[in-house]
Amino acid sequence: MTTAITIRGLNKDYGRFRALDGLDLDLDGGRIVGLLGENGCGKTTLLKVLAGALTRYDGDVRIHGHRPGPESKAMVSFLPDASFLPDTSTLDGCIRRYRDFFADFDEDHARELIGFFSLDTGARLSTLSKGMREKAQIALAMSRRAKVYLLDEPISGVDPAARDVLLQAIVRDLDPEALVVISTHLIHDLEPILDGVAFMRYGRVLLSGEVDDLRAEHGKSIDALFREVYR
Numbered sequence: 001m002t003t004a005i006t007i008r009g010l011n012k013d014y015g016r017f018r019a020l021d022g023l024d025l026d027l028d029g030g031r032i033v034g035l036l037g038e039n040g041c042g043k044t045t046l047l048k049v050l051a052g053a054l055t056r057y058d059g060d061v062r063i064h065g066h067r068p069g070p071e072s073k074a075m076v077s078f079l080p081d082a083s084f085l086p087d088t089s090t091l092d093g094c095i096r097r098y099r100d101f102f103a104d105f106d107e108d109h110a111r112e113l114i115g116f117f118s119l120d121t122g123a124r125l126s127t128l129s130k131g132m133r134e135k136a137q138i139a140l141a142m143s144r145r146a147k148v149y150l151l152d153e154p155i156s157g158v159d160p161a162a163r164d165v166l167l168q169a170i171v172r173d174l175d176p177e178a179l180v181v182i183s184t185h186l187i188h189d190l191e192p193i194l195d196g197v198a199f200m201r202y203g204r205v206l207l208s209g210e211v212d213d214l215r216a217e218h219g220k221s222i223d224a225l226f227r228e229v230y231r
């Protein structure tokens with residue numbers, strides 16, 4: 001297994017507030033990892049640093065050996081928590097944007113996933129519900145043949161019944177060498193697809209490991225362990 005992400009001593013300040021505080025983390029490829037923690041512990045900030053969206057920080061951050069920048073961005077598919085596609089665009093328009101912008105975009109895969117979600121490619125984004133929009137964004141983000149996927153709360157808007165379908169779409173056709181990092185509060189829903197977890201608190205990693213090892217060691221689900229750790 002290859003090391004996909006290495007982070008040493010990562011600090012990120014917003015003005016005088018330290019959002020990431022000496023964070024260390026190693027993540028291998030070929031895994032799906034849940035990034036878990038309370039509101040404000042720094043999950044989004046960490047994903048933005050990894051995605052190259054936040055460039056002012058201290059510490060050493062490597063994605064397949066590259067510091068966040070043009071080379072790493074070419075291999076990282078980032079799904080931010082805020083809706084990032086233009087309201088006035090149709091799904092066909094979004095597909096064209098991805099095709100023009102990302103050399104690793106697999107248009108057939110995107111169209112297949114959008115069909116799987118029963119979304120109309122002619123529909124404008126402004127006419128889609130929050131959950132439908134999340135499905136469209138996941139279809140696009142997961143249709144890049146990336147080495148690393150960074151998904152910030154990707155299923156927060158979809159109804160419980162649709163979550164499983166969305167999660168299956170995330171894991172479907174995934175390159176066995178790819179790393180997927182998913183930040184979420186929906187631990188119970190995500191737990192079945194996770195190989196590993198990193199619990200964060202106050203801008204650091206509090207606990208990380210393999211899901212199976214943590215369950216065996218603590219004798220409880222990751223969801224129950226989370227509730228215990230953050231009680």
Ligand SMILES: Nc1ncnc2c1ncn2[C@@H]1O[C@H](COP(=O)(O)OP(=O)(O)OP(=O)(O)O)[C@@H](O)[C@H]1O
Nearest residue numbers: 014015017019037038039040041042043044045046
């Ligand atoms: N642009 C900003 N300016 C100032 N402070 C910020 C900014 N963005 C985030 N913060 C602060 O940094 C801390 C970490 O925020 P972040 O969004 O990374 O947390 P999070 O773990 O993703 O939270 P949540 O689970 O609520 O989404 C919070 O205290 C937040 O208020």
